[in-house]
Amino acid sequence: xxxxxxxxxxxxxxxxxxxxxxxPVLRQEAKRSILNNLGCGLGVAKDPAVLTALAVMRNFSGxxxxxxxxxxxxxxxxxxxxxxxxxxxxxxxxxxxxQTVIHPTAPVAPALLALAExxxxxxxxxxxxxxxxxxxECRIGNAVSPGHYARGWHITSTxxxxxxxxxxxxxxxxxxxxxxxxxxxxxxxxxxLVENLPTAAKNVGVGNAxxxxxxxxxxxxxxxxxxxAAIEGPLGFATATGDAADLTQIxxxxxxxxxxxxxxxxxxxxxxxxxxxxxxxxxxxEEVGAAPEAIASVTVAGDALLLARGDRAVNxxxxxxxxxxxxxxxxxxxxxxxxADFEMPAVVDPALAAFRGKVAAQLDxxxxxxxxxxxxxxADGREFQRLVITPRGSYERxxxxxxxxxxxxxxxxxxxxxxxxxxxxxxxxxxxxAADVTKLMTALA
Amino acid sequence: xxxxxxxxxxxxxxxxxxxxxxxPVLRQEAKRSILNNLGCGLGVAKDPAVLTALAVMRNFSGxxxxxxxxxxxxxxxxxxxxxxxxxxxxxxxxxxxxQTVIHPTAPVAPALLALAExxxxxxxxxxxxxxxxxxxECRIGNAVSPGHYARGWHITSTxxxxxxxxxxxxxxxxxxxxxxxxxxxxxxxxxxLVENLPTAAKNVGVGNAxxxxxxxxxxxxxxxxxxxAAIEGPLGFATATGDAADLTQIxxxxxxxxxxxxxxxxxxxxxxxxxxxxxxxxxxxEEVGAAPEAIASVTVAGDALLLARGDRAVNxxxxxxxxxxxxxxxxxxxxxxxxADFEMPAVVDPALAAFRGKVAAQLDxxxxxxxxxxxxxxADGREFQRLVITPRGSYERxxxxxxxxxxxxxxxxxxxxxxxxxxxxxxxxxxxxAADVTKLMTALA
Numbered sequence: 001x002x003x004x005x006x007x008x009x010x011x012x013x014x015x016x017x018x019x020x021x022x023x024p025v026l027r028q029e030a031k032r033s034i035l036n037n038l039g040c041g042l043g044v045a046k047d048p049a050v051l052t053a054l055a056v057m058r059n060f061s062g063x064x065x066x067x068x069x070x071x072x073x074x075x076x077x078x079x080x081x082x083x084x085x086x087x088x089x090x091x092x093x094x095x096x097x098x099q100t101v102i103h104p105t106a107p108v109a110p111a112l113l114a115l116a117e118x119x120x121x122x123x124x125x126x127x128x129x130x131x132x133x134x135x136x137e138c139r140i141g142n143a144v145s146p147g148h149y150a151r152g153w154h155i156t157s158t159x160x161x162x163x164x165x166x167x168x169x170x171x172x173x174x175x176x177x178x179x180x181x182x183x184x185x186x187x188x189x190x191x192x193l194v195e196n197l198p199t200a201a202k203n204v205g206v207g208n209a210x211x212x213x214x215x216x217x218x219x220x221x222x223x224x225x226x227x228x229a230a231i232e233g234p235l236g237f238a239t240a241t242g243d244a245a246d247l248t249q250i251x252x253x254x255x256x257x258x259x260x261x262x263x264x265x266x267x268x269x270x271x272x273x274x275x276x277x278x279x280x281x282x283x284x285x286e287e288v289g290a291a292p293e294a295i296a297s298v299t300v301a302g303d304a305l306l307l308a309r310g311d312r313a314v315n316x317x318x319x320x321x322x323x324x325x326x327x328x329x330x331x332x333x334x335x336x337x338x339x340a341d342f343e344m345p346a347v348v349d350p351a352l353a354a355f356r357g358k359v360a361a362q363l364d365x366x367x368x369x370x371x372x373x374x375x376x377x378x379a380d381g382r383e384f385q386r387l388v389i390t391p392r393g394s395y396e397r398x399x400x401x402x403x404x405x406x407x408x409x410x411x412x413x414x415x416x417x418x419x420x421x422x423x424x425x426x427x428x429x430x431x432x433x434a435a436d437v438t439k440l441m442t443a444l445a
Numbered sequence: 446x447x448x449x450x451x452x453x454x455x456x457x458x459x460x461x462x463x464x465x466x467x468x469p470v471l472r473q474e475a476k477r478s479i480l481n482n483l484g485c486g487l488g489v490a491k492d493p494a495v496l497t498a499l500a501v502m503r504n505f506s507g508x509x510x511x512x513x514x515x516x517x518x519x520x521x522x523x524x525x526x527x528x529x530x531x532x533x534x535x536x537x538x539x540x541x542x543x544q545t546v547i548h549p550t551a552p553v554a555p556a557l558l559a560l561a562e563x564x565x566x567x568x569x570x571x572x573x574x575x576x577x578x579x580x581x582e583c584r585i586g587n588a589v590s591p592g593h594y595a596r597g598w599h600i601t602s603t604x605x606x607x608x609x610x611x612x613x614x615x616x617x618x619x620x621x622x623x624x625x626x627x628x629x630x631x632x633x634x635x636x637x638l639v640e641n642l643p644t645a646a647k648n649v650g651v652g653n654a655x656x657x658x659x660x661x662x663x664x665x666x667x668x669x670x671x672x673x674a675a676i677e678g679p680l681g682f683a684t685a686t687g688d689a690a691d692l693t694q695i696x697x698x699x700x701x702x703x704x705x706x707x708x709x710x711x712x713x714x715x716x717x718x719x720x721x722x723x724x725x726x727x728x729x730x731e732e733v734g735a736a737p738e739a740i741a742s743v744t745v746a747g748d749a750l751l752l753a754r755g756d757r758a759v760n761x762x763x764x765x766x767x768x769x770x771x772x773x774x775x776x777x778x779x780x781x782x783x784x785a786d787f788e789m790p791a792v793v794d795p796a797l798a799a800f801r802g803k804v805a806a807q808l809d810x811x812x813x814x815x816x817x818x819x820x821x822x823x824a825d826g827r828e829f830q831r832l833v834i835t836p837r838g839s840y841e842r843x844x845x846x847x848x849x850x851x852x853x854x855x856x857x858x859x860x861x862x863x864x865x866x867x868x869x870x871x872x873x874x875x876x877x878x879a880a881d882v883t884k885l886m887t888a889l890a
Contacts, residue, residue, distance in 0.1 A: 052667045059507050060521050154633070185641075188637050189650070193681055193685055195672045196629065196672045196681075199670045201672065204633050204661070219498070222500060225645050226646035227643065227646065
């Protein structure tokens with residue numbers, strides 16, 4: 001009998017997938033995803049949000065077998081993945097699956113690396129499990145988008161739980177049926193709210209994704225079961241979170257169309273939808289060459305997602321990273337948008353604060369997601385406009401491997417780990433040939 | 446300025462509450478709730494679902510300081526509360542807040558007992574934190590009912606996370622603001638699906654409530670914050686899960702109307718809405734005195750909730766405990782509905798299976814929640830009817846303290862712990878005078 005439930009089809013796909021069948025471009029994308037992600041984690045290793053998560057989790061950890069990035073300590077795999085996922089996603093500087101706005105790697109890779117470190121599994125096993133977990137995550141995300149996020153669900157946290165469960169199931173060698181149950185158990189753990197995004201509560205949702213996804217796989221391994229239609233059933237995940245799932249998004253072209261291969265990496269540590277705003281403002285700054293005082297107003301037009309996330313007051317770093325106004329101010333006033341430009345000194349910088357007041361946001365539903373049209377009016381009445389459809393780092397204009405290496409080194413330097421960067425980068429690119437993840441995790445410790 | 450957010454008002458209420466102000470009737474209800482709950486946990490200590498949860502969690506536990514009920518082992522407080530909540534709620538034999546159908550104690554008390562055991566806190570502190578956590582849980586449940594459950598949210602798991610967070614916040618002595626944040630962090634962790642109720646995935650949602658609620662409080666203690674309107678905001682918990690919250694249900698008459706005092710305890714190990722069916726059928730059996738073969742058909746009428754939960758095929762124990770058909774069969778064929786009557790031998794008992802086929806369910810929206818009207822037709826054409834509005838164990842016909850003692854002893858006997866029952870019961874009733882929870886937890890170990 002051919003499988004008919006979404007989880008059943010995914011479970012079979014994950015369990016039957018073979019590393020030998022993964023195309024080189026997929027293997028490369030898995031490494032790019034993890035390299036980019038780990039760099040982000042290193043960069044914020046000393047952030048209070050990460051140190052607090054570690055301080056709490058230390059008291060609730062079993063045998064210390066899994067590296068906590070940049071902390072010089074190990075925890076059990078669940079606790080380590082909680083802290084690492086928080087770090088890797090903290091600044092929204094990690095990767096994005098643009099169709100869903102999921103950050104695919106943070107909820108999935110930390111669980112896999114931690115389990116592999118504990119059990120001495122190979123780098124190829126990790127990369128393979130990552131591709132499958134990420135694929136499950138993004139496909140379920142596609143199936144419930146865009147209503148899921150619009151209703152308030154932090155899709156990285158919710159769908160990330162499924163991705164971690166599926167990836168861990170693969171790494172544990174679970175059967176198709178066990179993987180199906182692991183995915184169904186994940187459905188009862190998927191949580192995380194957009195309302196909480198400007199606060200540390202966001203971290204908890206993201207950290208729980210690998211922690212609870214791993215738990216789902218471990219329980220399924222021991223015989224725990226879930227409802228067959230935990231995703232699409234009348235009282236299942238999709239309906240409960242607000243939408244009937246479009247199941248073709250989950251099951252269509254499985255194994256031929258790879259959603260995780262559409263992953264993108266950020267040149268700026270801001271929400272992905274703000275990148276077009278930054279690019280447009282950087283270009284306008286170069287073109288116009290006007291001092292901030294000479295600029296009378298700036299209008300940023302974009303689709304509903306840009307507007308939904310971007311219209312907040314800027315009181316802290318988190319606000320800054322999801323602010324249309326701050327993004328525009330950075331592009332036009334500072335002419336750059338690096339990590340430091342979203343930290344508190346920048347938030348309270350009078351020049352930026354004053355300029356943010358000149359920026360207005362405007363809905364334009366005709367623009368595609370991720371695009372922005374910025375209109376600049378000078379005090380003398382002249383007007384300039386720049387439309388950016390495909391910002392730097394988008395799927396159409398991807399960062400190169402060399403740019404990802406450079407971003408990793410930058411992040412490592414910010415975190416104070418410059419001496420480790422080369423070893424970590426080398427270990428990462430060699431992961432598909434590594435018998436275990438020891439070399440990589442040692443470089444990250 | 447007077448507080449205006451739901452979480453803010455709850456945070457202040459919890460932080461400022463004093464044990465001295467808790468009326469004797471409230472203190473007694475806290476003890477009744479916990480006694481009833483712990484007995485249910487003892488009864489299923491050897492159930493594979495509980496043993497599996499323990500086997501998995503053992504590998505992810507810090508210092509063993511918190512008793513796992515009936516297992517002779519300790520785990521860290523998060524891991525212990527995960528296993529204990531699963532056990533105490535496993536058979537749906539625990540308590541019910543009827544307006545929301547929340548099982549209030551399982552998500553909250555295990556977290557409090559575990560934390561108190563670790564930190565040497567008093568029995569009164571546990572009881573006080575339980576009242577406050579249970580109150581927060583049930584009030585948030587009221588605010589999102591009935592849409593929340595109807596849409597697919599397992600309200601015990603979701604609202605239980607809030608209750609555990611608030612209770613742990615009290616036990617940890619958090620400030621009003623920290624408690625507000627703990628409640629908000631809980632919002633990003635609240636999960637659990639009705640679709641999964643007939644499976645072990647249900648357990649994971651219930652176990653996560655105290656595990657994650659405790660985490661919320663511990664993170665808030667260390668400075669983690671949440672959005673002010675994490676419950677009622679436009680992208681917060683209530684909206685995301687499907688309903689605008691009725692905030693008056695959260696904040697009205699705080700400290701004078703106690704929702705947790707409306708807690709009820711079950712004489713039968715089935716879903717609470719099936720108790721009226723069982724009572725009516727037991728009464729009809731006594732009145733009519735007909736052999737099962739003489740009964741042509743049985744029609745059970747009730748409100749939408751009874752029908753929603755009760756129309757499943759009966760293939761296993763979980764199905765049986767939420768089955769109109771099995772409940773009616775037990776009442777009329779066996780004349781009893783004890784723990785054994787919902788286990789596999791009863792599920793596959795040919796006499797019960799055949800009788801279930803004679804039972805039909807019928808929607809009657811004029812009946813109040815928890816009521817059932819059972820119409821019995823004999824083969825000879827005679828018809829009998831029994832309407833039960835307030836079943837045994839309901840708020841209007843509560844189980845007495847002595848009946849709760851007897852239920853605890855029954856459960857202890859089922860689990861093989863008869864020798865411990867008296868000591869546990871004595872420790873429980875004396876909890877408000879106990880300097881710590883050692884005596885109670887030792888009796889439960």
